[in-house]
Amino acid sequence: MAKVTNKYPVWHPFSQMFGVESIPTVVKAEGVWLHTEDGKKLYDAISSWWVNLHGHSNPKIAEAVYKQMLNLEHVIFAGFTHQPAIELCERLDKYLPKRDWKYFFSDNGSTAVEVALKMAIQYMRQGDLKRKVNVVALDGSYHGDTFGAMSAATRSVFTDPWDDLFFDVTIIPPPSPGNELACFNQLKEVADESTILIYEPLVLGAAGMVMYSPEAMEEMLSIVHHAGGMLIADEVMTGFGRTGQWFASNATKILPDLMCLSKGLTGGALPMALTICKQELYDSFLHPEFEKGFLHGHSFTGNPVGCAAALASLDLMEDPETWRQIEAMNSFFMAQKAVLEQHEMVKDVRVCGGIIALDIEEENKGYIHPLRNKMYDAFLEKGVLIRPLGNVVYLLPPYTSSKEELSLAMDAIKEVLNELMEVVS
Template sequence: MTDSPVWRPFTQHATEPEPPVVRRTHGAIIETDHGLLIDAISSWWVITHGHSHPPIMQAIREASETLDQVIFAGLTHEPAESLARELVALAPKGLTRVFYSDSGSTSVEVALKMALGFWRNTGRPRHRIAVLQDGYHGDTIGTMSVGERGVFNAAYEPLMFAVDRLPFPEGDGAETLSAFEAMAAGGDMAAIILEPLVLGAGGMRMYDPQVLDGIRRICDRHGVLMIADEVMTGWGRTGRTWACDHAGVSPDILCTSKGLTGGAIPLAATLATEDIFQAHWSEDRSRTFFHSSSYTANPLACAAGLANARIWAADGMQAQLDAVAAMQAERLQAIARGSPFTNARQTGTIAAIDLRVDAAGYLAAVGPRLRAHALDRGVLLRPLGNTVYVMPPYCITADQLDQVWQAIADFAG
């Protein structure tokens, strides 16, 4: 039993040791009371350029001199307005409107409500939602409903709504596309929501960009809205700014958070097409988009997001992504030769491999053991059961990556 009153996320306190205390962060390094850690998972996939990235931290400091939280219904401010314009410029073509919230889960909740509101307000009240097997979209009720059912959410099943599930797209995705075509042809499918190219918490499962293109084409044929959950995959993780860029597709709604501020401070945004916005535009106030949070468009978070967006708008990020991807590929190929491993895979800067174990899955005992082993060797990992992944900040060095992959190899050896 711990003396701390803190109840930590995704933590079984009965089996977990007391965590190290973080004292300082910089680059790919977390300084704790137990020593230095290389952050090989970007602190749950949020840190992009590196911890305490100077331009972003400076933007927060400067904004704090003049602004704190202000209500965003009936008022506005420059950081939010400027960031929205930058997001529209960076986003896939056709996304013209930006709705702010405060986490990946809420950005998905917003997307689902936008989709259903669109159909209701246009006089065609479609309500069915299609999802991919093993998908994960958050831990609120709506996002759990459109995610995979299992140990994450079994206790909350009575609260969740039904969805139409598609098989994970293996190979060319023919089975998935055929199933979706049949569903969409019924005429009452409102939207499909998916993580483009990489299913994160579902085990870093990866699929081909041509599948994404096929899904977009089916949506176009049958008038189904496509929601791209780019909360994890956005901001360069897959080797492009957005995972959708690999397939050259534009979703009707895009969700972003995590790397939106470079990971410095919470912020989320849901981007939508003009058609979806116009479906809510009316002198009839009952067609208002009824969603908000108290901290919508927090000025300090928007200032951080704006600094981040301007980094992406400048030259240089693609070369950095390519360099990290190349370093990851070299080390993944080397470790994949070991007999304890299987299913090595990579998309952009994300590399993953599975440990051969008798009992696989999220609750596989090997996960906590590997996490503790890595921590003792100065590396922060958080395996998904027997799936080991490395998703580092883009500032990571070759030597630091060597230390990360060596810790994994030592465990398996």
């Protein structure tokens, strides 16, 4: 093939840069709106990759960040600590499922997962470095783009180039409607005290917003728990109110042994993550020998500015108005579900908390889907940022979205569905 290149200097994530000479430049973001250089305004209906909770450039978060920046912008987190980190962990404790937790900071969702896997595996191997572990993951799951996170999830075109380099993982179906028994039976066959189940609780995001009930989750978790295995809840997307409660893990009696948080942790303003583990796991790392400790860290671990943003976001999460907004969004989506279900192009509509997803009737599934790019462009034309996951269209908006803004996105979806129908018929 002839050598091709382009002049644009930046390499963007999850993008084929072939033929790209320029990309829409966002010059300002305010509330739920993105403003581009060419004077256009876009409603951010996916919270900029599921991170934004309280609208962009939120003044309360901005002010907290500014103040923190002037006082202590960063300090090495090995051998030193600071108040924002301590306060954040103490305050989060109130909203997590009730158990004694310890908090380990890192930088993003992938590293939170990486840390959780490394902790769980080392915990199992504290007495025997050769002990077998069996990581189990849900079909379609996504846990990030580092090697451990990619290993512990479904393999796809996104992971093909490195396929032979991953560790072995057992993949079972998620317990979504119709798949419950297959999930439980396959899990029962493999679950034992060497099992580490990693799962996205209630909603598998990148799989196409695949949802399952708290009852199905309870059953799935109890199989591993009673077999003596460990549970890692990846709440990178589901945390901080997305499913209508603080954390999706609050929905079951069986608790995870580890939890991964990121995205909404700072209200979506700065990159930061937490891996939270049960006290017993932490205690097993306490030993006079250095090498029995958890020898993992990142330069920006526990960054105070990230913590300040997270504390300001927690203040906003604690405001009853935020929960009223989440509830109002859920009611709006439930009403729209009934409407969308009548559309000829729509196969299934799902709602959980502040997320609505619909499957477009199509044989061809998967992220790389001919319809996907067409729909994405059509939504942008209509002033809404919606990034379909293959044939799955979803909204996951900032909580501060008004009914008018939500309606704008919903109208765009209906218009695009009608346009698709015209092409098909």
